[in-house]
Amino acid sequence: MQITSQMVKDLRDKTAAGMMDCKKALAETNGDMEKAVDFLRQKGLAVAAKRAGKATSEGTIGVYVHAGGKLGVMVELGCETDFVAKTDAFVDFAKDVAMHIAAVNPVGINRDDIPAELIAREKEIYVNQALDSGKPAAIVEKMVSGKVDKFIAESCLMEQKFVKNPDLTIQDKLNEVIATMGENISIKRFSRFQVGAE
Incomplete structure (x- = not known):
């Protein structure tokens, strides 16, 4: 099947994966968009597994304050390099995780934290x-x-459905970001503050 630039663009819009990765995924799946999405997600899992042992000593603090200033969240995200820590995609992911925590109020990051x-x-x-x-x-x-x-x-945060895309868990979204960035990324800790709550 002929892979058109529009197909590549559509897949890229859907997954935020790189152009060449999208083209390869479509070629591997004979242009089937849904299978191409699954192919990219599996690739993301493989990249995440390969990078898992890398130290995440750089990073950023994501902050979200809900309208009215009565609810706020700070989350620390770690990555391997300062270069990635300063990218818009990394900073946006930190903000998205903080917003998710504000909305869903997880008890801990992983099962061990409960x-x-x-x-x-x-x-x-x-x-x-x-x-x-x-x-x-x-x-x-x-x-x-x-x-x-x-x-x-x-x-637990990592198993919750992501508020901006309920088809993905936070772990799935993290794997996508790791695949896109090519670095290990970790959610290290968070604090949720609410006026009047203990």
């Missing part, structure tokens, strides 16, 4: 709900296990 007491409290609530509804004890554990896993996924 306090065990919080998980235990949620599990207890789910067990009591299931028992009160008359479910047999054998089924309760399986039901509760699924609900607890869903709670953890919704509480």
Whole structure:
């Protein structure tokens, strides 16, 4: 199939990948736009895995303050070089992550950051709900296990659906940025401030 410049442009607009990467993805998938998107996402995962061990000692602080000044977030993003830290794409990603945190209020960055007491409290609530509804004890554990896993996924930043594109998780978006930048990038920490909240 003939790969046109318009097809390459459309894929680039959709994925923000490089022009040559888009052209190669379309060639590999015989011009199928959806398969080309998947091809680029898999490539992003491969780049992210290859770069994962690299130190991220440079970076930036992304800040988002919601209208009215009652809610604000600061997030630290790390990267390998000062050059990448100063790019518009990197700074914009930091702002997007800060905005996402303001909107969704994650408990931690990864599953390991979710306090065990919080998980235990949620599990207890789910067990009591299931028992009160008359479910047999054998089924309760399986039901509760699924609900607890869903709670953890919704509480940790990397597994949350990205507010600007619910088709992607924050981890997916991070992988895309790593593939585009060609450097390891990490979300190191965040703080969310809300007037009147403890």
